[in-house]
Amino acid sequence: xxxxxxxxxxxxxxxxxAQGELPGRxxxxxxxxxxxxxxxxxxxxxxxxxxxxxxxxxxxxxxxDEQVGALMGLNPRFGATLDYGTGNFSLxxxxxxxxxxxxxxxxxxxxxxxxxxxxxxxxxxxGGAEMAAAAGVVHVAGPAALxxxxxxxxxxxxxxxxGWVSVAQREWAQRNPLAIFRKPLTIDDYLAxxxxxxxxxxxxxxxxxxxxxxxxxxxxxxxxxxPKRPVYIDGFAERTAFRADQNPDNLxxxxxxxxxxxxxxxxxxxxxxxxALYIQDATSVWVLQMxxxxxxxxxxEGGRFLAEGHTRPGGSLxxxxxxxxxxxxxxxxxxxxxxxxxxxxxxxxxRQVAGxxxxxxxxxxxxxxxxxxxxxxxx
Amino acid sequence: xxxxxxxxxxxxxxxxxxWSALNExxxxxxxxxxxxxxxxxxxxxxxxxxxxxxxWETLRGTGTVWSYAVYRRAMHPALADAVPYTVAVxxxxxxxxxxxxxxxxxxxADADGEVRIGxxxxxxxxxxxxxxxxxxxxxxxxxxxxIA
Numbered sequence: 001x002x003x004x005x006x007x008x009x010x011x012x013x014x015x016x017x018a019q020g021e022l023p024g025r026x027x028x029x030x031x032x033x034x035x036x037x038x039x040x041x042x043x044x045x046x047x048x049x050x051x052x053x054x055x056x057x058x059x060x061x062x063x064x065d066e067q068v069g070a071l072m073g074l075n076p077r078f079g080a081t082l083d084y085g086t087g088n089f090s091l092x093x094x095x096x097x098x099x100x101x102x103x104x105x106x107x108x109x110x111x112x113x114x115x116x117x118x119x120x121x122x123x124x125x126x127g128g129a130e131m132a133a134a135a136g137v138v139h140v141a142g143p144a145a146l147x148x149x150x151x152x153x154x155x156x157x158x159x160x161x162x163g164w165v166s167v168a169q170r171e172w173a174q175r176n177p178l179a180i181f182r183k184p185l186t187i188d189d190y191l192a193x194x195x196x197x198x199x200x201x202x203x204x205x206x207x208x209x210x211x212x213x214x215x216x217x218x219x220x221x222x223x224x225x226x227p228k229r230p231v232y233i234d235g236f237a238e239r240t241a242f243r244a245d246q247n248p249d250n251l252x253x254x255x256x257x258x259x260x261x262x263x264x265x266x267x268x269x270x271x272x273x274x275x276a277l278y279i280q281d282a283t284s285v286w287v288l289q290m291x292x293x294x295x296x297x298x299x300x301e302g303g304r305f306l307a308e309g310h311t312r313p314g315g316s317l318x319x320x321x322x323x324x325x326x327x328x329x330x331x332x333x334x335x336x337x338x339x340x341x342x343x344x345x346x347x348x349x350x351r352q353v354a355g356x357x358x359x360x361x362x363x364x365x366x367x368x369x370x371x372x373x374x375x376x377x378x379x
Numbered sequence: 380x381x382x383x384x385x386x387x388x389x390x391x392x393x394x395x396x397x398w399s400a401l402n403e404x405x406x407x408x409x410x411x412x413x414x415x416x417x418x419x420x421x422x423x424x425x426x427x428x429x430x431x432x433x434x435w436e437t438l439r440g441t442g443t444v445w446s447y448a449v450y451r452r453a454m455h456p457a458l459a460d461a462v463p464y465t466v467a468v469x470x471x472x473x474x475x476x477x478x479x480x481x482x483x484x485x486x487x488a489d490a491d492g493e494v495r496i497g498x499x500x501x502x503x504x505x506x507x508x509x510x511x512x513x514x515x516x517x518x519x520x521x522x523x524x525x526i527a
Binding site: 120122128130131132133134135136137138139141142145146147149150153194195196197198199200243245246251 | 385386387394419420421426445446447448449450451452454455456458461464466467468476477478479480487489496513
């Protein structure tokens with residue numbers, strides 16, 4: 001917990017490559033490009049790095065710390081690879097390594113060429129994968145559609161209300177030069193499109209993409225010497241749900257509520273303190289779920305909250321101001337972290353939200369894990 | 380009717396009893412021989428008491444729809460001929476929750492309106508590959524509607 005750390009960790013550099021389709025390049029090559037960009041942003045060179053945390057690709061043995069270290073010619077004191085390396089989990093491992101004194105300047109990275117490699121995501125998700133596949137439940141769209149239909153049944157949530165997730169994020173993406181999908185999307189466009197896995201539509205799901213992102217993490221003391229304004233990590237929590245479908249109502253992921261309770265109580269922050277919110281959005285349904293479990297809307301009222309426009313540009317709670325995975329790029333939440341840093345630094349250009357001092361990044365890994373971090377420029 | 384789709388290795392030691400029971404028109408699950416916990420999905424150890432050992436038990440083959448979704452697009456090439464098809468999360472009276480395919484007249488429950496949350500469903504056994512049946516579910520339309 002935060003209280004036992006001697007000092008806070010701080011993000012002092014971020015790097016993002018082009019996103020979309022990067023043919024002819026390996027995942028590790030893309031990762032190293034992102035690292036070079038992040039080090040330049042931090043005003044550091046690779047010789048300053050003594051920790052490397054990488055993220056294994058889903059369908060290939062790439063993204064391993066040994067491979068990335070070899071490619072960039074680095075012998076860090078500390079190296080590790082997460083198999084479920086959505087941004088927040090890697091960030092938390094970095095914080096642990098700093099707190100333990102295993103490293104002082106850590107690079108976190110994810111690079112992927114999964115689009116160019118035509119990686120299939122038509123695989124069952126969650127526990128009992130074999131039995132799910134035999135029933136035809138493949139791709140995350142299936143469980144997400146089942147979860148949303150249940151939400152509709154319990155609370156009267158409408159497809160139009162859910163549609164505001166994708167529409168609001170597209171509005172943000174139109175202000176983001178990095179985003180892959182920038183074509184306007186209105187709620188009428190959304191409703192007119194055909195469901196793919198009903199009740200979900202194409203716009204409720206991510207498109208697989210290539211790209212890289214990296215983050216430089218160090219201690220608050222060291223962060224003061226860096227050129228960019230440090231972004232401190234002021235709170236974090238994780239939860240697992242390894243028992244998967246044996247957990248009660250696991251498709252609704254109620255254990256994210258336990259994660260949120262721990263996050264708020266250990267950090268001292270409340271939902272009202274959050275100026276910008278980032279939710280890793282493999283599907284739009286995850287945004288609906290996490291708005292509720294983290295307490296931004298009462299459980300059952302996430303749909304109404306979305307339709308009221310709070311999450312859109314100009315709204316009271318900007319959500320996924322990069323466009324999220326639905327519109328920007330599919331980067332396992334890494335770009336959410338990078339965007340949070342840009343907003344906190346005031347570097348978000350046309351989509352800059354005024355006065356962002358505290359951001360929350362929430363991620364989840366299938367139906368198995370969740371993690372969240374509170375980021376702030378407050379010293 | 381649904382195409383064979385994605386059948387796993389039906390001879391795998393862990394699940395072979397499940398698949399062979401389907402061929403006899405029985406839906407089954409493991410019950411832990413140590414603590415009595417009814418296990419789903421199949422597993423080498425009991426997730427309650429961590430002991431090996433289980434006896435396969437025939438289930439009633441009835442259930443209640445917790446939620447459903449309609450695949451209109453195949454999300455895997457093996458399912459290209461199967462769409463549209465309806466899947467559901469089904470609560471069984473024995474206390475476990477399973478994923479299943481629900482057979483309706485059009486395959487698309489949103490179009491034919493034959494599946495609703497809370498509906499009672501019954502297991503049927505459909506031959507999906509030579510010498511292999513798979514459990515599917517049909518709405519128990521004649522019976523009373525369940526309570527969601």
